[in-house]
Amino acid sequence: MCGIVGYIGHREAYPIILKGLKRLEYRGYDSAGIALYDGQDIKLSKTKGKVDDLERRVENEISTNGSLGIGHTRWATHGVPNDVNSHPHYSNSGDLVIIHNGIIENYESLKKELTNRGYTFNSDTDTEVLINLIEDIKKSENVKLGKAVHIALNQVVGAYAIAVFDKNKPNEIVVARLGSPLAIGVGEDEFFIASDASPFIEYTNNAIYLEDEEMAIVRRGKDVKIRKIKDDSLVNPYVQELQLNLEQIEKGGYEHFMLKEIYEQPHAIKDTYRGRLSLENAIIKMAGVEDHMKKFLNADRIIIVACGTSWHAGLVAEYIFEDLARIPVEVEYASEFRYRNPVINENDVVIAISQSGETADTLAAIKLAKSKGAFVFGVCNVVGSSIARETHAGAYTHAGPEIGVASTKAFTTQITVLTLIALRLARAKGTISSSDFRMHMLELEMIPDKVEKALASDDHIKMIADTYKHATNCLYLGRGYNFPVALEGALKLKEISYIHAEGYPAAEMKHGPIALIDENMPIIVIATKKGHYEKVVSNIQEIKSRKGKIIGIVTEGDSTVKELADHVIEVPETLESLSPLLTTIPLQLLSYHIAVMLGKNVDQPRNLAKSVTVE
Ligand code: G6P
Numbered sequence: 334m335c336g337i338v339g340y341i342g343h344r345e346a347y348p349i350i351l352k353g354l355k356r357l358e359y360r361g362y363d364s365a366g367i368a369l370y371d372g373q374d375i376k377l378s379k380t381k382g383k384v385d386d387l388e389r390r391v392e393n394e395i396s397t398n399g400s401l402g403i404g405h406t407r408w409a410t411h412g413v414p415n416d417v418n419s420h421p422h423y424s425n426s427g428d429l430v431i432i433h434n435g436i437i438e439n440y441e442s443l444k445k446e447l448t449n450r451g452y453t454f455n456s457d458t459d460t461e462v463l464i465n466l467i468e469d470i471k472k473s474e475n476v477k478l479g480k481a482v483h484i485a486l487n488q489v490v491g492a493y494a495i496a497v498f499d500k501n502k503p504n505e506i507v508v509a510r511l512g513s514p515l516a517i518g519v520g521e522d523e524f525f526i527a528s529d530a531s532p533f534i535e536y537t538n539n540a541i542y543l544e545d546e547e548m549a550i551v552r553r554g555k556d557v558k559i560r561k562i563k564d565d566s567l568v569n570p571y572v573q574e575l576q577l578n579l580e581q582i583e584k585g586g587y588e589h590f591m592l593k594e595i596y597e598q599p600h601a602i603k604d605t606y607r608g609r610l611s612l613e614n615a616i617i618k619m620a621g622v623e624d625h626m627k628k629f630l631n632a633d634r635i636i637i638v639a640c641g642t643s644w645h646a647g648l649v650a651e652y653i654f655e656d657l658a659r660i661p662v663e664v665e666y667a668s669e670f671r672y673r674n675p676v677i678n679e680n681d682v683v684i685a686i687s688q689s690g691e692t693a694d695t696l697a698a699i700k701l702a703k704s705k706g707a708f709v710f711g712v713c714n715v716v717g718s719s720i721a722r723e724t725h726a727g728a729y730t731h732a733g734p735e736i737g738v739a740s741t742k743a744f745t746t747q748i749t750v751l752t753l754i755a756l757r758l759a760r761a762k763g764t765i766s767s768s769d770f771r772m773h774m775l776e777l778e779m780i781p782d783k784v785e786k787a788l789a790s791d792d793h794i795k796m797i798a799d800t801y802k803h804a805t806n807c808l809y810l811g812r813g814y815n816f817p818v819a820l821e822g823a824l825k826l827k828e829i830s831y832i833h834a835e836g837y838p839a840a841e842m843k844h845g846p847i848a849l850i851d852e853n854m855p856i857i858v859i860a861t862k863k864g865h866y867e868k869v870v871s872n873i874q875e876i877k878s879r880k881g882k883i884i885g886i887v888t889e890g891d892s893t894v895k896e897l898a899d900h901v902i903e904v905p906e907t908l909e910s911l912s913p914l915l916t917t918i919p920l921q922l923l924s925y926h927i928a929v930m931l932g933k934n935v936d937q938p939r940n941l942a943k944s945v946t947v948e
Contacts, residue, residue, distance in 0.1 A: 334410070334513070334946040335420075335434035336360035338532050339403040339496045339506050341553045342523020346402035347391075349525070353532025354384045354404045356582060359590075359736050359936070359943040360434075360528055361408025364419035367391060368430045369402035370503045375430055379405075379419035383937075401503050401553070403496045403526070405432040408942040411440070412457030422461040424468035425452050428500050429478070431467075433460040434513045434528060435493035436947050443488070463489060467497065479550045479558075482507045486548065486562045492693065492946065494543075496526050509548035509562060513946045514691055514719065517541040517549060517557055519572055524551045529715075530575055531582045531734070538575045542717055544568075573717070581733050589935045591737030591829070595921050596788060599781035601742040602914065604731035605749040612774050615767070617757045621710065621726040628708040629758055632682040634661040636707075638670050638698040639686035640945065642740035642824065646747035647686050648817035649913050653752055656910060657759040657773075667698040668948065679706035686751075687711070688735055688743035689944040690718020697948065699723050712750050714743050728754065737936045738943045739828045741921050744821060745784070745914050752777065752911065776908045780915070783905040787918040790902050794919055797884060797900050798926035801855045807832055808846055808881075809920070810839040811859035812869055818859055818913045822920030829928035829938045839872040850881040857923070858898070859916050862888035863909035873897050884923075886916050 336357025340346040350367055358365075365387040366379025376395040380386050384406055391397060405420035412418035420432045437443070440459035443466055448454075452465045463485065471481035478499045486493075492512030498505065508515055508526055518525030518533030518540050525533035530540050541557060543549060547568060549559045559568040587593035610617050622629065635654055637647035644666060651662040665675075667685070671694060677683070683702040687695045690713035699709050699720060711720050711727030714735060721727055730746035756773055759765035765773075801807070807826055811819035820836035827834050837846050839858065850856065856876050860869040870893055876883055877897055885891075885898035888906045895901050902923075904915040928935045 334361055334408045334942050334944060336406040336528045337403070337432045337434050337494055337496055337515070337526065339508070339526030340523070341401045341506050341551060342520065343400055344523065345398070346400050347397035349532070350402050350404035351384065351388060353527055354387070354406045356531040357528055358384055358406050359738055361406055361942045362937050363409050363414035364407045364416070365405060366419045366421050367402060367404040368421040369395070369397060369399040370498065370500060371396060371399040375427070375500050377421060377423070377430065379416060379421065381415050381419065401498065401506070403430065403432045403498065403506065410436050410947055411459045418456045418458050420460060422456065422458065422464050424464045426468060429464055429468050429497060431460060431464040431495055431497045433463060433493055433495045434946065435511070436491045437463050437489050437493065438491040439489060459491070463495070464497065478502060478505070479507050482509060482548060483560065483562060483565060494528060504553040506551045507548065508543065508551060510543040511545050511562070512693060512696070512719075515543045517543070517551060519557070522554045524557065526551065530577055534575065534577050534582065535579050539572050540575055541570050541572055545719070577734065582736065589737065591739055591741060591925055591935050594735055594737050594742045595918070595925065597733065598742045598745050598918070599784045601732040601746050602749050602784060603781045604733070605746040606753060606777060609753055610774055610777060612771070612778060615771055615774070617753050617760070617774070619728050619753060619757060621728045622754055622757055625708065625710070625726050626761060629682055630761060631680065632660060633680040634663060635682045635684055636677065636702070637662060637664045637684045637686060638667040638695055638702070640667050640692050640694055642744050642821060643686040643688060643747060645817045645821040645824070646744055646751065647684070648820070649748050649814060650684070650751035650755070652814045653755040653910055654758070657755045657765055658762055659764045660758065665698070667692065668694040671698045671701050677702055677705045677707050681707040683707045683709045685709060685711050685720055685724060686747055687720045688714045688740055688747070690715040690720040691944045691946050692720070693946050693948045696720055696723060712747055714746070736943070738938055738941050739825055739924070739935070745917060748913055749777070773908065773910070776911055780907065780911060783907060783915055784918055787904045787915050790919060791922055794902060794922045795926045797902070798923055798930060801882070802927045802930045804832060804853070804855050806849060806854060807834040808842070808849065808854065808856045809834060809836040810842060810856060810872060811836070811916070812839045812865045814909055814913055815859040815861065815864050815916055818916050818920065821917060822857060822924070825921055825924035826927065828941060829924055829935050830931055830933055831939070832927065839869050842872060842875070847875065847879065850876060850879040852880040852882070855882045855884060857884045857886065857920065859886045860894045861886065861904065861912050861916060862891065862906060864912060870894065870897070886919055
């Protein structure tokens with residue numbers, strides 16, 4: 334939700350901020366803006382639309398000189414996306430300027446107070462209230478900007494990552510975070526500020542990640558002073574060396590990040606199990622699990638909390654954990670879990686799944702579970718993210734940066750990690766035989782090559798996409814392990830092509846969706862050999878009798894479904910428990926091609942954002 338960038342140093346700030354905003358556009362892209370200090374004054378330009386629109390506007394509107402600046406790409410919360418509501422926002426005097434990612438929940442009461450004190454507001458945003466609160470404190474208490482920000486943040490309720498500067502003190506930027514990420518890139522006599530490290534990775538590998546409830550004053554050519562927002566105590570900056578490289582965050586010859594990320598899956602899956610699975614020694618080892626084995630083995634149940642695609646990975650995990658490790662599992666939408674007074678205690682293990690590690694609802698669900706004494710384990714992709722830090726232990730997926738808003742490689746690597754955990758626990762509990770355990774490991778090691786094979790159907794899938802691109806509704810069916818894959822397939826199509834799609838357990842079709850079926854309705858049925866195959870074939874017959882158009886996702890060499898279906902897409906054979914890692918691939922490609930053919934913005938679908946840091 335919203336990307337923020339800032340620069341203070343010896344270079345021209347504008348190109349750095351502009352490129353940084355383009356890299357952060359996955360976080361929100363309904364409007365964008367920039368404020369530069371040109372040596373005398375603030376030059377501000379902002380617009381509804383994308384960063385490209387901003388670039389065009391800046392060229393006609395302002396001079397771009399200056400080595401201090403901040404920029405913002407927005408996902409609207411308060412106030413519709415328009416020029417006025419775009420960030421940055423000035424204070425009433427025009428001296429201060431702010432960018433903000435998050436929500437100030439008590440902005441209405443603060444706005445009332447400020448209005449009574451003579452402040453006026455141009456926009457509908459909570460952010461403009463915050464910058465005027467800071468200005469009011471600065472003036473009335475006669476304090477410096479840093480102190481005013483500190484006092485103001487103690488008065489606000491909500492979530493934020495902010496960057497503020499004062500044109501009368503153009504040698505510093507004040508930043509703060511609570512609930513939204515903020516990284517400070519530390520270069521030679523220069524500092525970068527960003528929602529993640531991608532805007533500054535080509536300039537420096539050294540970064541400070543602010544913790545929640547910390548603020549920092551970043552001083553040109555000097556240092557970074559970090560303080561706790563609550564008690565004003567000083568914090569020693571911890572500078573970490575990042576492993577990220579530029580190649581990982583560029584498209585590398587692919588037309589879209591989503592396609593690149595789909596094709597990265599064989600590697601990403603391998604990277605995720607590498608070093609954890611040893612076929613030679615017949616062991617699976619994951620530090621986060623080993624260190625807390627007792628907690629897992631004594632757990633009455635596992636509760637999985639997540640949102641979106643990560644929730645679908647959680648549903649797959651439910652089948653794996655129950656099947657292999659015989660531990661009861663419940664899978665919850667984090668947003669529901671956190672507000673429904675769940676029964677939860679010290680004997681529960683909560684697994685939180687999140688690609689970004691920043692999803693506000695998942696983070697809140699973790700805090701709730703911890704407050705009730707549960708042990709919380711995180712499965713995240715982004716190293717050092719809020720969820721990774723908030724959980725008691727965890728295991729990273731090693732998918733590398735995922736930039737396309739529609740999640741692809743995060744999903745398959747989440748399933749990989751969760752499979753490893755389930756197998757490890759199953760072995761420890763003795764619910765899996767050593768031969769079965771070995772077979773699972775062997776099959777898992779073959780998955781990257783099999784994903785590669787599944788990707789080889791791309792051209793065939795493109796032709797199918799061409800046939801159905803004008804469909805207005807689509808149904809996705811699967812059973813058992815592949816029911817969550819059906820949900821994920823439908824979500825992918827919805828997200829990027831805006832075609833209405835629903836995922837259903839194949840047998841449930843009879844209880845409603847069957848009424849929708851006619852000769853115009855494409856129905857994607859996952860009918861791999863091991864997953865209740867005959868039952869799914871019967872479901873296909875039922876669709877056929879109603880003239881629905883059938884696209885079967887089948888095991889290589891299948892002939893039964895081939896005869897019934899209008900099209901089939903083959904995936905290699907594997908264990909039923911690992912089949913989601915393969916059946917997902919054609920569904921990702923199908924959505925991708927349909928969306929491209931419809932001319933949609935695949936990497937930045939309307940209204941969505943990659944990292945949802947508001948509830
Ligand atoms: C957003 C993204 C989805 C993602 C979901 C959960 O809706 O667009 O792709 O699955 O958030 O995100 P997380 O980072 O917690 O996995």
